[in-house]
Amino acid sequence: MNKRDYARMYSTKLNKVSAISSFGFLEVIKGFTFFDLIASKKPILEVGSGIGTITKVLLDNCSNKIYCYELNSFCRGKLMAIKKRNYKNAKYRMQVTSNIDDLTRINFSQIIIDGPISKKQLRKVVQNSTDLKLVVIENYRLLQRVWVAKVLYKGKFRQQFVEILHNDKPSAAVFFTNKQSQTAYFHIIFDFILVLLRLLPKLILHTYLSKGAVLLLGKNLEIPFERKEPKTSFRA
Numbered sequence: 001m002n003k004r005d006y007a008r009m010y011s012t013k014l015n016k017v018s019a020i021s022s023f024g025f026l027e028v029i030k031g032f033t034f035f036d037l038i039a040s041k042k043p044i045l046e047v048g049s050g051i052g053t054i055t056k057v058l059l060d061n062c063s064n065k066i067y068c069y070e071l072n073s074f075c076r077g078k079l080m081a082i083k084k085r086n087y088k089n090a091k092y093r094m095q096v097t098s099n100i101d102d103l104t105r106i107n108f109s110q111i112i113i114d115g116p117i118s119k120k121q122l123r124k125v126v127q128n129s130t131d132l133k134l135v136v137i138e139n140y141r142l143l144q145r146v147w148v149a150k151v152l153y154k155g156k157f158r159q160q161f162v163e164i165l166h167n168d169k170p171s172a173a174v175f176f177t178n179k180q181s182q183t184a185y186f187h188i189i190f191d192f193i194l195v196l197l198r199l200l201p202k203l204i205l206h207t208y209l210s211k212g213a214v215l216l217l218g219k220n221l222e223i224p225f226e227r228k229e230p231k232t233s234f235r236a
């Protein structure tokens with residue numbers, strides 16, 4: 001694919017994105033299911049499927065196989081119930097797992113992230129996904145955005161980053177990706193630098209703001225883009 005084809009392909013996608021960017025995340029996902037890249041019928045990975053809100057939108061709007069990665073056993077139970085009910089053919093289209101190693105040999109066309117995943121896990125998942133065309137991160141998750149960019153760069157993907165706003169607030173990040181051969185190394189580095197230029201200033205600002213708050217207020221405020229596992233504690 002030459003430079004012009006590449007630009008044309010992405011500008012078409014970007015037009016579609018801006019058309020749906022004022023909607024919420026689920027609308028964004030619905031919009032993407034109409035993309036030709038999802039119509040490729042390659043599997044979709046959903047990280048942090050929870051009780052299946054996004055899963056159902058996917059089941060409703062495309063016919064791809066969906067792999068749900070979820071650690072919480074209660075949520076996995078809810079997902080299994082969707083599968084058991086055979087919601088939109090879910091029996092055959094839906095896989096639920098809490099083991100990342102079940103996912104490393106699959107060629108995903110799309111990864112939707114709405115839960116924690118480490119860089120190492122993401123790298124494992126991406127390594128066989130030569131047809132990966134889209135990575136969507138729900139919400140702000142700034143640090144995760146930087147990780148995704150780095151994993152895509154190391155996996156030799158070209159990438160283009162689009163921020164989705166909802167009511168003027170970031171509601172999702174979308175990476176359009178395209179696996180390249182070794183010869184496209186310059187493009188791969190160039191894309192990665194462009195994404196970093198957009199993300200790093202925000203990351204540095206957030207880090208300094210949170211450090212400043214610690215110094216000024218003397219207490220550790222949670223950084224908005226970090227998601228921590230809830231801790232259960234008991235008071236007598």
Ligand SMILES: C[S@@+](CC[C@H](N)C(=O)[O-])C[C@H]1O[C@@H](n2cnc3c(N)ncnc32)[C@H](O)[C@@H]1O
Nearest residue numbers: 048049050051052053054070071072114115116
């Ligand atoms: C924001 S919720 C996702 C909600 C989900 N999209 C839904 O529709 O219900 C994040 C999910 O990530 C799951 N989670 C937490 N740690 C995880 C991990 N290390 N790997 C995968 N999922 C994880 C949580 O159990 C939770 O269900």
